[in-house]
Amino acid sequence: MILALALVVLVSCSALLPAPASLAPRGLERAFTIDRSNAPALIASGEGRLVSLRLRNSGAVEWGADGQFSYAWAGSEGSTKGDVVPLPSSVAPGTSVDLIVPVVAPLATGSYTLRWSLSDAAGDFQAQGADAALGVEVRAPDARATWSNIQQPAHFYADVTAAVTVSITNAGTVSWPAKSAGAIGLSYHWRDASGRLAVWDGQRTPLDGDLDPGDSATLTLRVAAPAAVGRYVLELDVVREGLGWFGGGPRVGVDVAAPSYAAVLSVLKAPARVTVGQPVDIRLSLKNAGTAPLPDAGARRARVSYHVTDSQARTTLWNGPRTEIGKAVGPGETVELAAVARAPEQPGRYKLTFELVQEGVTWFTQRGSPYLDVFVEVIAVDFKAHFSSTDANKTMATGLTYTVRPTIVNVGASTWPKSGFDPVRVGAHWLDASGAPVVWDAAHVDLPKDVGPQESLTLPIEVTAPDRAGAYTLVVDMVQDGIGWFAEKGTLPAKLPIAVAPPTFRAAIAGALPARVQSGAVTSVTLTVRNDGPFAWPIDGDHPVHLAHHWRDAAGNLLVWDGFRTDLPHEIQPGETVQLPVWFFAPGRSGPYVLEIDVVQEDITWFAERGSASLRANVTVTP
8 A cells, every 4th residue: 555655755955044033923933835746636536646745834933853744635524634744854944845745545536625734742833825725636537448459368278267468548537546445456257158147256467556547558367267167258347446346348258168187297306215204305397288277376276296105005195295386387388396295204115106186176197197106215314424534734823724625435324415405514613622612613515416325535625723822623524404413423523633823934945046037028937945834835725825026126125016926836834845936027127126036825924024034136137
Protein backbone atom coordinates (compact mmCIF):
# COMPACT_ATOMS: atom_id res chain seq x y z
CA MET A 1 0.00 0.00 0.00
CA ILE A 2 1.02 3.59 -0.51
CA LEU A 3 1.02 3.98 3.25
CA ALA A 4 4.16 1.85 3.32
CA LEU A 5 6.06 4.21 1.06
CA ALA A 6 9.05 5.93 2.66
CA LEU A 7 8.35 9.57 3.36
CA VAL A 8 10.66 11.78 1.39
CA VAL A 9 11.33 15.16 2.94
CA LEU A 10 13.35 17.84 1.22
CA VAL A 11 14.16 21.12 2.88
CA SER A 12 14.69 24.39 1.09
CA CYS A 13 15.00 27.78 2.71
CA SER A 14 13.79 30.86 0.88
CA ALA A 15 15.39 34.25 1.19
CA LEU A 16 12.30 35.91 2.66
CA LEU A 17 12.94 37.87 5.84
CA PRO A 18 10.43 37.37 8.69
CA ALA A 19 8.32 40.28 9.82
CA PRO A 20 9.04 41.39 13.39
CA ALA A 21 6.80 39.55 15.84
CA SER A 22 5.58 42.87 17.27
CA LEU A 23 4.23 43.90 13.83
CA ALA A 24 2.51 40.58 13.05
CA PRO A 25 -1.30 40.88 12.88
CA ARG A 26 -3.16 39.23 15.72
CA GLY A 27 -4.09 35.62 14.82
CA LEU A 28 -1.12 35.15 12.48
CA GLU A 29 1.36 34.02 15.12
CA ARG A 30 1.14 30.48 13.74
CA ALA A 31 0.19 30.22 10.07
CA PHE A 32 1.31 28.56 6.87
CA THR A 33 0.81 29.25 3.21
CA ILE A 34 1.01 26.65 0.44
CA ASP A 35 3.08 28.27 -2.31
CA ARG A 36 3.17 25.22 -4.57
CA SER A 37 1.23 21.94 -4.76
CA ASN A 38 0.49 19.22 -7.29
CA ALA A 39 -2.52 17.84 -5.38
CA PRO A 40 -5.00 16.35 -7.89
CA ALA A 41 -8.48 17.71 -8.48
CA LEU A 42 -9.60 14.27 -9.76
CA ILE A 43 -8.46 10.98 -8.25
CA ALA A 44 -9.55 7.35 -8.34
CA SER A 45 -11.13 5.94 -5.19
CA GLY A 46 -8.50 4.12 -3.18
CA GLU A 47 -5.68 5.50 -5.33
CA GLY A 48 -2.42 6.53 -3.72
CA ARG A 49 -0.56 9.63 -4.84
CA LEU A 50 2.67 11.34 -3.77
CA VAL A 51 1.74 15.01 -3.40
CA SER A 52 4.55 17.58 -3.44
CA LEU A 53 4.03 20.82 -1.54
CA ARG A 54 6.07 23.90 -0.73
CA LEU A 55 5.03 25.11 2.72
CA ARG A 56 5.90 28.65 3.85
CA ASN A 57 5.82 29.83 7.44
CA SER A 58 3.67 32.94 7.00
CA GLY A 59 3.27 33.53 10.72
CA ALA A 60 5.50 35.20 13.25
CA VAL A 61 6.48 32.14 15.31
CA GLU A 62 9.10 29.56 14.41
CA TRP A 63 7.78 26.03 13.80
CA GLY A 64 9.62 23.56 16.00
CA ALA A 65 11.29 20.43 14.66
CA ASP A 66 8.45 18.42 16.24
CA GLY A 67 6.00 19.90 13.74
CA GLN A 68 3.76 17.46 11.86
CA PHE A 69 1.98 18.01 8.57
CA SER A 70 -1.09 15.94 7.73
CA TYR A 71 -4.23 15.83 5.65
CA ALA A 72 -7.88 14.85 6.00
CA TRP A 73 -10.71 14.09 3.61
CA ALA A 74 -13.96 15.90 4.40
CA GLY A 75 -17.07 14.66 2.62
CA SER A 76 -20.76 14.04 3.04
CA GLU A 77 -20.07 11.02 5.24
CA GLY A 78 -17.74 12.81 7.62
CA SER A 79 -14.01 13.35 7.87
CA THR A 80 -11.14 10.86 7.52
CA LYS A 81 -7.60 11.69 8.61
CA GLY A 82 -4.58 10.51 6.62
CA ASP A 83 -0.92 9.94 7.32
CA VAL A 84 1.32 12.41 9.16
CA VAL A 85 4.60 13.70 7.72
CA PRO A 86 7.11 15.14 10.24
CA LEU A 87 8.94 18.35 9.50
CA PRO A 88 12.63 17.73 8.79
CA SER A 89 13.73 20.61 11.02
CA SER A 90 12.52 23.83 12.57
CA VAL A 91 11.20 26.44 10.10
CA ALA A 92 11.73 30.13 10.82
CA PRO A 93 9.10 32.73 9.88
CA GLY A 94 9.31 33.63 6.21
CA THR A 95 11.21 30.51 5.20
CA SER A 96 9.86 27.46 3.37
CA VAL A 97 10.05 23.71 3.51
CA ASP A 98 9.36 21.20 0.71
CA LEU A 99 7.38 18.11 1.66
CA ILE A 100 6.23 15.02 -0.20
CA VAL A 101 3.09 13.58 1.39
CA PRO A 102 1.64 10.14 0.49
CA VAL A 103 -2.09 10.71 0.02
CA VAL A 104 -4.62 7.88 -0.28
CA ALA A 105 -8.07 8.69 -1.67
CA PRO A 106 -11.22 7.42 0.08
CA LEU A 107 -12.80 4.23 -1.26
CA ALA A 108 -16.23 5.83 -1.39
CA THR A 109 -16.77 8.05 -4.42
CA GLY A 110 -18.05 11.63 -4.27
CA SER A 111 -16.98 15.24 -3.81
CA TYR A 112 -14.47 15.84 -1.04
CA THR A 113 -12.42 18.61 0.44
CA LEU A 114 -8.75 17.79 0.95
CA ARG A 115 -7.66 19.78 3.99
CA TRP A 116 -4.05 20.30 5.08
CA SER A 117 -3.07 20.93 8.69
CA LEU A 118 0.09 21.51 10.68
CA SER A 119 0.45 20.92 14.40
CA ASP A 120 3.03 20.50 17.10
CA ALA A 121 3.21 20.03 20.83
CA ALA A 122 2.21 23.70 21.39
CA GLY A 123 -1.05 23.51 19.44
CA ASP A 124 -2.50 23.77 15.94
CA PHE A 125 -1.24 26.11 13.26
CA GLN A 126 -4.16 27.80 11.57
CA ALA A 127 -4.13 28.07 7.78
CA GLN A 128 -4.72 31.46 6.24
CA GLY A 129 -6.85 31.84 3.12
CA ALA A 130 -8.19 29.03 0.93
CA ASP A 131 -4.89 27.47 0.00
CA ALA A 132 -5.12 24.87 2.80
CA ALA A 133 -8.25 23.26 1.31
CA LEU A 134 -8.83 21.80 -2.14
CA GLY A 135 -11.99 20.43 -3.70
CA VAL A 136 -11.34 16.95 -5.09
CA GLU A 137 -13.62 14.66 -7.09
CA VAL A 138 -13.16 11.01 -6.07
CA ARG A 139 -14.38 8.64 -8.76
CA ALA A 140 -14.37 4.92 -9.15
CA PRO A 141 -12.14 3.83 -12.05
CA ASP A 142 -14.31 3.63 -15.13
CA ALA A 143 -15.10 0.03 -15.96
CA ARG A 144 -13.68 0.53 -19.41
CA ALA A 145 -10.76 -1.44 -20.74
CA THR A 146 -9.49 -2.20 -24.22
CA TRP A 147 -7.94 -5.65 -24.77
CA SER A 148 -5.57 -6.55 -27.61
CA ASN A 149 -2.77 -8.93 -28.66
CA ILE A 150 -4.22 -11.92 -26.83
CA GLN A 151 -1.81 -14.86 -27.06
CA GLN A 152 -2.97 -18.15 -25.62
CA PRO A 153 -1.43 -21.65 -25.70
CA ALA A 154 -2.46 -24.03 -28.46
CA HIS A 155 -3.91 -26.43 -25.89
CA PHE A 156 -5.43 -26.19 -22.43
CA TYR A 157 -5.29 -29.23 -20.15
CA ALA A 158 -7.57 -30.03 -17.25
CA ASP A 159 -6.29 -28.66 -13.91
CA VAL A 160 -3.06 -27.39 -15.53
CA THR A 161 -2.00 -23.75 -15.28
CA ALA A 162 -1.11 -22.09 -18.59
CA ALA A 163 0.17 -18.64 -19.57
CA VAL A 164 -2.00 -16.15 -21.50
CA THR A 165 -0.35 -12.89 -22.62
CA VAL A 166 -2.52 -9.81 -23.21
CA SER A 167 -2.21 -6.08 -23.78
CA ILE A 168 -4.72 -3.96 -21.88
CA THR A 169 -5.44 -0.21 -22.07
CA ASN A 170 -7.09 1.98 -19.46
CA ALA A 171 -9.94 3.43 -21.50
CA GLY A 172 -11.41 5.39 -18.56
CA THR A 173 -10.81 8.86 -17.19
CA VAL A 174 -8.99 8.09 -13.91
CA SER A 175 -5.95 6.00 -13.06
CA TRP A 176 -6.05 2.33 -12.14
CA PRO A 177 -4.24 1.88 -8.81
CA ALA A 178 -1.88 -1.09 -8.71
CA LYS A 179 -1.55 -1.12 -4.91
CA SER A 180 -3.41 -0.01 -1.79
CA ALA A 181 -7.08 -0.63 -1.10
CA GLY A 182 -9.13 -1.19 -4.22
CA ALA A 183 -6.15 -2.20 -6.33
CA ILE A 184 -6.94 -3.27 -9.88
CA GLY A 185 -5.74 -6.55 -11.39
CA LEU A 186 -6.50 -8.93 -14.21
CA SER A 187 -8.30 -12.23 -13.81
CA TYR A 188 -10.68 -14.53 -15.66
CA HIS A 189 -13.84 -16.66 -15.48
CA TRP A 190 -14.59 -20.04 -17.04
CA ARG A 191 -18.02 -20.86 -18.49
CA ASP A 192 -19.11 -24.18 -19.97
CA ALA A 193 -20.39 -24.58 -23.50
CA SER A 194 -23.95 -23.65 -22.44
CA GLY A 195 -22.76 -20.41 -20.77
CA ARG A 196 -23.11 -21.62 -17.20
CA LEU A 197 -20.45 -20.48 -14.80
CA ALA A 198 -17.77 -23.11 -14.12
CA VAL A 199 -15.10 -20.99 -12.37
CA TRP A 200 -15.71 -17.42 -11.23
CA ASP A 201 -12.70 -16.32 -9.18
CA GLY A 202 -9.69 -17.04 -11.37
CA GLN A 203 -6.10 -16.42 -10.35
CA ARG A 204 -5.12 -12.75 -10.03
CA THR A 205 -2.43 -10.99 -12.06
CA PRO A 206 -1.52 -7.61 -10.53
CA LEU A 207 -0.58 -4.55 -12.53
CA ASP A 208 3.12 -3.68 -12.63
CA GLY A 209 2.26 -0.10 -11.65
CA ASP A 210 -0.54 2.45 -11.71
CA LEU A 211 -2.07 2.66 -15.19
CA ASP A 212 -3.09 6.17 -16.21
CA PRO A 213 -5.97 6.86 -18.64
CA GLY A 214 -4.95 5.97 -22.18
CA ASP A 215 -1.87 3.99 -21.09
CA SER A 216 -1.36 0.32 -21.91
CA ALA A 217 0.43 -2.59 -20.30
CA THR A 218 1.34 -6.09 -21.49
CA LEU A 219 0.84 -8.76 -18.84
CA THR A 220 1.09 -12.53 -18.65
CA LEU A 221 -1.83 -14.14 -16.84
CA ARG A 222 -1.50 -17.50 -15.08
CA VAL A 223 -4.72 -19.27 -16.05
CA ALA A 224 -5.70 -22.56 -14.39
CA ALA A 225 -7.97 -24.65 -16.58
CA PRO A 226 -11.06 -26.36 -15.11
CA ALA A 227 -10.56 -29.81 -13.57
CA ALA A 228 -12.95 -31.55 -15.99
CA VAL A 229 -12.35 -31.93 -19.72
CA GLY A 230 -14.76 -30.38 -22.19
CA ARG A 231 -15.63 -27.29 -24.21
CA TYR A 232 -15.37 -23.99 -22.31
CA VAL A 233 -15.34 -20.25 -22.78
CA LEU A 234 -12.44 -18.35 -21.20
CA GLU A 235 -13.63 -14.87 -20.24
CA LEU A 236 -10.90 -12.35 -19.40
CA ASP A 237 -11.83 -9.61 -16.95
CA VAL A 238 -10.55 -6.74 -14.82
CA VAL A 239 -11.24 -6.91 -11.08
CA ARG A 240 -11.10 -4.25 -8.41
CA GLU A 241 -10.51 -6.17 -5.21
CA GLY A 242 -13.38 -5.89 -2.76
CA LEU A 243 -15.42 -3.66 -5.09
CA GLY A 244 -16.30 -5.57 -8.23
CA TRP A 245 -15.52 -6.75 -11.74
CA PHE A 246 -15.44 -4.59 -14.85
CA GLY A 247 -17.12 -7.18 -17.07
CA GLY A 248 -17.26 -7.11 -20.83
CA GLY A 249 -13.84 -8.67 -21.35
CA PRO A 250 -12.98 -10.78 -24.38
CA ARG A 251 -14.28 -14.35 -24.57
CA VAL A 252 -12.37 -17.20 -26.19
CA GLY A 253 -13.70 -20.67 -26.94
CA VAL A 254 -11.37 -23.32 -25.52
CA ASP A 255 -11.24 -27.12 -25.59
CA VAL A 256 -9.87 -28.42 -22.29
CA ALA A 257 -8.32 -31.84 -22.84
CA ALA A 258 -7.21 -34.51 -20.43
CA PRO A 259 -3.51 -34.03 -19.74
CA SER A 260 -1.13 -36.70 -20.93
CA TYR A 261 1.50 -36.76 -18.20
CA ALA A 262 4.73 -38.62 -18.75
CA ALA A 263 8.26 -38.00 -17.55
CA VAL A 264 11.67 -39.60 -18.02
CA LEU A 265 14.32 -39.26 -15.31
CA SER A 266 18.01 -39.96 -15.85
CA VAL A 267 21.11 -39.66 -13.67
CA LEU A 268 23.64 -36.90 -14.30
CA LYS A 269 25.65 -37.47 -11.12
CA ALA A 270 25.38 -39.85 -8.17
CA PRO A 271 27.90 -41.19 -5.63
CA ALA A 272 28.45 -44.95 -5.28
CA ARG A 273 29.15 -44.72 -1.55
CA VAL A 274 27.68 -42.41 1.07
CA THR A 275 27.81 -42.24 4.85
CA VAL A 276 24.83 -42.96 7.07
CA GLY A 277 22.36 -40.13 7.55
CA GLN A 278 24.20 -37.73 5.30
CA PRO A 279 22.65 -35.84 2.35
CA VAL A 280 23.28 -37.58 -0.97
CA ASP A 281 24.52 -35.40 -3.82
CA ILE A 282 22.43 -36.61 -6.78
CA ARG A 283 21.72 -34.60 -9.93
CA LEU A 284 18.92 -35.69 -12.24
CA SER A 285 17.71 -34.83 -15.71
CA LEU A 286 13.93 -34.56 -16.09
CA LYS A 287 12.32 -34.69 -19.52
CA ASN A 288 8.63 -34.04 -20.05
CA ALA A 289 7.62 -36.90 -22.35
CA GLY A 290 3.90 -36.07 -22.24
CA THR A 291 1.70 -33.75 -24.27
CA ALA A 292 0.84 -31.35 -21.45
CA PRO A 293 3.03 -29.06 -19.33
CA LEU A 294 3.92 -30.57 -15.99
CA PRO A 295 1.84 -28.87 -13.27
CA ASP A 296 4.29 -26.72 -11.30
CA ALA A 297 1.96 -24.70 -9.07
CA GLY A 298 -0.77 -25.32 -6.55
CA ALA A 299 -1.40 -28.14 -4.11
CA ARG A 300 -1.44 -30.74 -6.89
CA ARG A 301 1.83 -29.76 -8.54
CA ALA A 302 4.27 -32.40 -9.77
CA ARG A 303 7.43 -33.06 -7.77
CA VAL A 304 10.21 -35.62 -7.70
CA SER A 305 10.36 -38.08 -4.83
CA TYR A 306 11.89 -41.50 -4.15
CA HIS A 307 11.40 -44.80 -2.36
CA VAL A 308 14.17 -46.69 -0.55
CA THR A 309 14.59 -50.49 -0.73
CA ASP A 310 17.24 -52.44 1.20
CA SER A 311 19.27 -55.44 0.02
CA GLN A 312 16.45 -57.78 1.18
CA ALA A 313 13.97 -56.02 -1.13
CA ARG A 314 12.23 -54.50 1.85
CA THR A 315 10.86 -50.97 1.47
CA THR A 316 12.38 -48.87 4.26
CA LEU A 317 10.97 -45.55 3.01
CA TRP A 318 8.06 -44.93 0.64
CA ASN A 319 7.40 -41.20 0.71
CA GLY A 320 10.85 -39.67 0.41
CA PRO A 321 11.37 -35.91 0.60
CA ARG A 322 10.14 -33.92 -2.40
CA THR A 323 12.26 -32.07 -4.93
CA GLU A 324 10.52 -29.07 -6.46
CA ILE A 325 10.70 -28.75 -10.23
CA GLY A 326 10.67 -24.99 -9.83
CA LYS A 327 9.41 -24.01 -13.29
CA ALA A 328 6.89 -24.90 -15.95
CA VAL A 329 8.27 -27.73 -18.11
CA GLY A 330 6.55 -27.95 -21.47
CA PRO A 331 6.22 -31.05 -23.64
CA GLY A 332 9.65 -32.18 -24.86
CA GLU A 333 11.53 -29.84 -22.50
CA THR A 334 14.32 -31.02 -20.20
CA VAL A 335 15.49 -29.54 -16.90
CA GLU A 336 18.24 -30.45 -14.43
CA LEU A 337 17.42 -30.97 -10.78
CA ALA A 338 19.45 -31.34 -7.60
CA ALA A 339 17.56 -34.11 -5.85
CA VAL A 340 16.73 -33.72 -2.17
CA ALA A 341 17.89 -37.07 -0.76
CA ARG A 342 19.44 -38.40 2.43
CA ALA A 343 21.17 -41.69 3.12
CA PRO A 344 19.47 -44.25 5.40
CA GLU A 345 20.56 -44.40 9.04
CA GLN A 346 21.87 -47.98 8.85
CA PRO A 347 24.84 -49.22 6.78
CA GLY A 348 24.07 -51.50 3.84
CA ARG A 349 23.27 -51.70 0.14
CA TYR A 350 20.22 -49.67 -0.89
CA LYS A 351 18.20 -48.79 -3.95
CA LEU A 352 16.73 -45.31 -4.31
CA THR A 353 13.85 -45.37 -6.78
CA PHE A 354 13.06 -41.91 -8.15
CA GLU A 355 9.82 -40.94 -9.88
CA LEU A 356 7.41 -38.04 -10.21
CA VAL A 357 4.36 -37.67 -8.01
CA GLN A 358 1.37 -35.39 -8.42
CA GLU A 359 0.33 -34.66 -4.88
CA GLY A 360 -3.07 -36.02 -3.97
CA VAL A 361 -3.45 -37.61 -7.41
CA THR A 362 -0.96 -40.36 -8.28
CA TRP A 363 2.63 -41.44 -8.85
CA PHE A 364 3.69 -41.11 -12.47
CA THR A 365 4.61 -44.81 -12.79
CA GLN A 366 0.90 -45.54 -12.50
CA ARG A 367 0.50 -43.43 -15.63
CA GLY A 368 3.12 -45.47 -17.48
CA SER A 369 6.20 -43.34 -16.87
CA PRO A 370 9.41 -45.26 -16.10
CA TYR A 371 11.06 -45.02 -12.71
CA LEU A 372 14.77 -44.50 -12.10
CA ASP A 373 16.86 -46.69 -9.78
CA VAL A 374 20.03 -45.36 -8.14
CA PHE A 375 22.10 -47.86 -6.12
CA VAL A 376 24.25 -46.66 -3.25
CA GLU A 377 26.33 -48.31 -0.58
CA VAL A 378 25.72 -46.70 2.80
CA ILE A 379 28.66 -47.00 5.16
CA ALA A 380 29.24 -45.98 8.73
CA VAL A 381 30.99 -42.69 9.28
CA ASP A 382 34.66 -43.66 9.27
CA PHE A 383 36.68 -40.60 8.46
CA LYS A 384 40.23 -41.19 9.64
CA ALA A 385 43.48 -39.64 8.49
CA HIS A 386 47.19 -40.31 8.97
CA PHE A 387 49.67 -37.44 8.69
CA SER A 388 52.75 -39.22 7.35
CA SER A 389 54.87 -36.04 7.23
CA THR A 390 54.49 -32.30 7.47
CA ASP A 391 56.97 -29.86 5.97
CA ALA A 392 57.04 -26.58 7.94
CA ASN A 393 59.43 -23.95 9.25
CA LYS A 394 60.45 -24.71 12.83
CA THR A 395 60.96 -21.02 13.47
CA MET A 396 58.54 -18.36 12.29
CA ALA A 397 58.43 -14.60 12.56
CA THR A 398 55.54 -12.97 14.37
CA GLY A 399 52.65 -12.02 12.09
CA LEU A 400 54.18 -13.45 8.90
CA THR A 401 52.53 -16.05 6.67
CA TYR A 402 54.18 -19.39 5.91
CA THR A 403 53.36 -22.39 3.78
CA VAL A 404 52.97 -25.72 5.56
CA ARG A 405 52.84 -28.87 3.41
CA PRO A 406 51.29 -31.89 5.17
CA THR A 407 51.19 -35.29 3.47
CA ILE A 408 47.93 -36.98 4.46
CA VAL A 409 46.66 -40.54 3.94
CA ASN A 410 42.98 -41.50 4.06
CA VAL A 411 43.10 -44.55 6.35
CA GLY A 412 39.34 -44.78 6.81
CA ALA A 413 36.73 -46.66 4.81
CA SER A 414 34.95 -43.60 3.44
CA THR A 415 35.82 -41.27 0.60
CA TRP A 416 36.50 -37.70 1.66
CA PRO A 417 34.18 -35.50 -0.42
CA LYS A 418 35.69 -32.40 -1.99
CA SER A 419 32.30 -30.71 -2.32
CA GLY A 420 28.62 -31.38 -1.72
CA PHE A 421 26.71 -31.01 1.51
CA ASP A 422 29.54 -31.68 4.01
CA PRO A 423 32.93 -31.31 2.29
CA VAL A 424 36.18 -32.30 3.97
CA ARG A 425 39.00 -29.75 4.26
CA VAL A 426 42.44 -29.39 5.83
CA GLY A 427 42.54 -27.00 8.77
CA ALA A 428 44.91 -25.80 11.47
CA HIS A 429 44.99 -24.47 15.07
CA TRP A 430 47.58 -22.58 17.07
CA LEU A 431 48.10 -23.69 20.70
CA ASP A 432 50.22 -21.84 23.25
CA ALA A 433 52.88 -23.44 25.48
CA SER A 434 50.19 -24.64 27.92
CA GLY A 435 48.16 -26.27 25.16
CA ALA A 436 45.38 -23.67 25.21
CA PRO A 437 44.01 -22.57 21.82
CA VAL A 438 45.31 -19.22 20.60
CA VAL A 439 43.74 -19.29 17.14
CA TRP A 440 41.36 -22.21 16.58
CA ASP A 441 40.44 -21.85 12.92
CA ALA A 442 43.88 -20.59 11.88
CA ALA A 443 43.59 -21.72 8.26
CA HIS A 444 41.74 -24.10 5.98
CA VAL A 445 42.11 -25.29 2.41
CA ASP A 446 39.82 -27.27 0.10
CA LEU A 447 40.73 -30.70 -1.17
CA PRO A 448 41.70 -30.74 -4.87
CA LYS A 449 39.45 -33.80 -5.47
CA ASP A 450 37.54 -36.53 -3.67
CA VAL A 451 40.07 -38.63 -1.75
CA GLY A 452 39.27 -42.36 -1.53
CA PRO A 453 40.44 -44.88 1.07
CA GLN A 454 44.25 -45.42 1.08
CA GLU A 455 44.80 -42.42 -1.18
CA SER A 456 47.33 -39.80 -0.09
CA LEU A 457 47.94 -36.20 -1.01
CA THR A 458 50.30 -33.37 -0.15
CA LEU A 459 48.43 -30.13 0.20
CA PRO A 460 49.96 -26.69 0.92
CA ILE A 461 48.17 -24.68 3.57
CA GLU A 462 48.94 -21.04 4.43
CA VAL A 463 49.27 -20.23 8.13
CA THR A 464 50.04 -16.91 9.79
CA ALA A 465 52.26 -16.97 12.88
CA PRO A 466 50.83 -15.51 16.09
CA ASP A 467 51.50 -11.84 16.79
CA ARG A 468 53.35 -12.52 20.05
CA ALA A 469 56.70 -14.27 20.37
CA GLY A 470 56.81 -17.56 22.25
CA ALA A 471 56.70 -21.34 22.01
CA TYR A 472 53.64 -22.63 20.15
CA THR A 473 52.21 -25.82 18.67
CA LEU A 474 50.73 -25.78 15.19
CA VAL A 475 48.06 -28.49 14.90
CA VAL A 476 47.12 -29.58 11.37
CA ASP A 477 43.95 -31.68 11.17
CA MET A 478 41.13 -32.64 8.80
CA VAL A 479 37.67 -31.16 9.31
CA GLN A 480 34.27 -31.97 7.80
CA ASP A 481 32.05 -28.92 7.50
CA GLY A 482 29.13 -29.05 9.87
CA ILE A 483 30.33 -32.35 11.41
CA GLY A 484 33.60 -31.81 13.24
CA TRP A 485 37.36 -32.29 13.32
CA PHE A 486 38.83 -35.73 12.66
CA ALA A 487 40.78 -35.57 15.94
CA GLU A 488 37.43 -35.77 17.74
CA LYS A 489 36.94 -39.22 16.17
CA GLY A 490 40.35 -40.73 16.87
CA THR A 491 42.65 -39.27 14.20
CA LEU A 492 46.07 -38.17 15.44
CA PRO A 493 46.63 -34.72 13.92
CA ALA A 494 50.04 -33.36 13.02
CA LYS A 495 51.46 -31.41 15.97
CA LEU A 496 54.42 -29.20 15.12
CA PRO A 497 56.42 -27.29 17.76
CA ILE A 498 57.10 -23.81 16.37
CA ALA A 499 59.27 -21.10 17.88
CA VAL A 500 57.79 -17.71 17.09
CA ALA A 501 60.09 -14.72 17.47
CA PRO A 502 60.29 -11.13 16.27
CA PRO A 503 61.57 -11.04 12.69
CA THR A 504 65.32 -10.71 12.14
CA PHE A 505 66.61 -9.62 8.74
CA ARG A 506 70.22 -10.68 8.07
CA ALA A 507 71.77 -11.52 4.70
CA ALA A 508 75.27 -11.73 3.20
CA ILE A 509 75.56 -10.82 -0.49
CA ALA A 510 78.86 -11.48 -2.33
CA GLY A 511 79.99 -11.05 -5.91
CA ALA A 512 81.47 -8.57 -8.34
CA LEU A 513 79.23 -5.84 -9.75
CA PRO A 514 80.16 -4.44 -13.18
CA ALA A 515 82.23 -1.25 -13.27
CA ARG A 516 80.59 -0.01 -16.48
CA VAL A 517 77.13 -0.53 -18.02
CA GLN A 518 75.41 1.03 -21.00
CA SER A 519 72.61 3.53 -20.29
CA GLY A 520 69.16 1.93 -20.35
CA ALA A 521 70.57 -1.59 -20.54
CA VAL A 522 69.02 -4.53 -18.65
CA THR A 523 71.83 -6.60 -17.17
CA SER A 524 72.28 -9.56 -14.83
CA VAL A 525 75.18 -10.48 -12.59
CA THR A 526 75.68 -13.76 -10.72
CA LEU A 527 75.83 -13.24 -6.96
CA THR A 528 76.03 -15.46 -3.89
CA VAL A 529 73.46 -14.85 -1.15
CA ARG A 530 73.43 -16.39 2.33
CA ASN A 531 70.56 -16.35 4.85
CA ASP A 532 72.23 -15.19 8.08
CA GLY A 533 68.96 -14.87 9.99
CA PRO A 534 67.06 -17.41 12.14
CA PHE A 535 64.11 -17.70 9.76
CA ALA A 536 63.64 -19.31 6.39
CA TRP A 537 63.00 -16.89 3.52
CA PRO A 538 59.58 -17.64 2.00
CA ILE A 539 59.17 -17.46 -1.77
CA ASP A 540 55.36 -17.33 -1.81
CA GLY A 541 52.50 -16.21 0.42
CA ASP A 542 51.79 -12.62 1.34
CA HIS A 543 55.40 -11.60 2.07
CA PRO A 544 57.88 -13.37 -0.22
CA VAL A 545 61.61 -12.53 -0.18
CA HIS A 546 63.37 -11.19 -3.31
CA LEU A 547 66.60 -9.56 -4.35
CA ALA A 548 66.31 -6.09 -5.85
CA HIS A 549 68.40 -3.00 -6.57
CA HIS A 550 68.60 0.76 -5.98
CA TRP A 551 70.46 3.46 -7.91
CA ARG A 552 72.05 6.53 -6.32
CA ASP A 553 73.96 9.38 -7.92
CA ALA A 554 77.63 10.04 -7.12
CA ALA A 555 76.63 12.25 -4.18
CA GLY A 556 74.57 9.46 -2.64
CA ASN A 557 71.15 10.88 -3.51
CA LEU A 558 68.54 8.22 -4.21
CA LEU A 559 67.41 7.98 -7.86
CA VAL A 560 65.70 4.57 -8.13
CA TRP A 561 64.40 2.72 -5.08
CA ASP A 562 62.16 -0.11 -6.30
CA GLY A 563 64.31 -1.87 -8.88
CA PHE A 564 63.77 -5.19 -10.59
CA ARG A 565 62.82 -8.14 -8.37
CA THR A 566 64.80 -11.37 -8.66
CA ASP A 567 63.03 -14.51 -7.42
CA LEU A 568 64.78 -16.96 -5.14
CA PRO A 569 65.04 -20.50 -6.53
CA HIS A 570 63.41 -22.00 -3.42
CA GLU A 571 62.77 -21.28 0.24
CA ILE A 572 66.16 -20.40 1.74
CA GLN A 573 66.78 -21.91 5.15
CA PRO A 574 68.88 -20.24 7.88
CA GLY A 575 72.59 -20.57 7.01
CA GLU A 576 71.85 -21.73 3.46
CA THR A 577 73.74 -20.19 0.53
CA VAL A 578 72.48 -19.90 -3.04
CA GLN A 579 74.04 -18.56 -6.23
CA LEU A 580 71.70 -16.89 -8.71
CA PRO A 581 71.63 -14.27 -11.49
CA VAL A 582 70.38 -10.92 -10.18
CA TRP A 583 68.84 -8.57 -12.76
CA PHE A 584 68.95 -4.77 -12.81
CA PHE A 585 68.43 -1.94 -15.31
CA ALA A 586 70.82 0.96 -15.91
CA PRO A 587 69.79 4.64 -15.68
CA GLY A 588 68.93 6.37 -18.93
CA ARG A 589 71.61 9.06 -18.58
CA SER A 590 75.33 8.51 -18.62
CA GLY A 591 77.53 9.40 -15.68
CA PRO A 592 78.84 8.07 -12.36
CA TYR A 593 76.37 6.20 -10.14
CA VAL A 594 76.22 3.89 -7.13
CA LEU A 595 74.46 0.50 -7.58
CA GLU A 596 73.09 -1.24 -4.47
CA ILE A 597 71.82 -4.83 -4.31
CA ASP A 598 69.68 -5.68 -1.27
CA VAL A 599 67.26 -8.34 -0.01
CA VAL A 600 63.63 -7.28 0.44
CA GLN A 601 60.69 -9.00 2.13
CA GLU A 602 57.69 -7.58 0.33
CA ASP A 603 55.44 -5.28 2.35
CA ILE A 604 57.73 -5.79 5.37
CA THR A 605 61.15 -4.19 4.90
CA TRP A 606 64.42 -3.95 2.99
CA PHE A 607 67.07 -5.88 4.92
CA ALA A 608 69.53 -2.95 4.87
CA GLU A 609 66.97 -0.88 6.80
CA ARG A 610 67.18 -3.46 9.62
CA GLY A 611 70.99 -3.51 9.90
CA SER A 612 71.97 -5.97 7.17
CA ALA A 613 74.69 -4.97 4.68
CA SER A 614 73.78 -4.46 1.04
CA LEU A 615 76.21 -4.99 -1.85
CA ARG A 616 77.37 -1.62 -3.27
CA ALA A 617 79.61 -0.59 -6.14
CA ASN A 618 80.50 2.55 -8.12
CA VAL A 619 79.28 2.09 -11.67
CA THR A 620 79.92 4.28 -14.70
CA VAL A 621 76.95 4.46 -17.05
CA THR A 622 78.12 5.04 -20.64
CA PRO A 623 76.07 6.48 -23.53
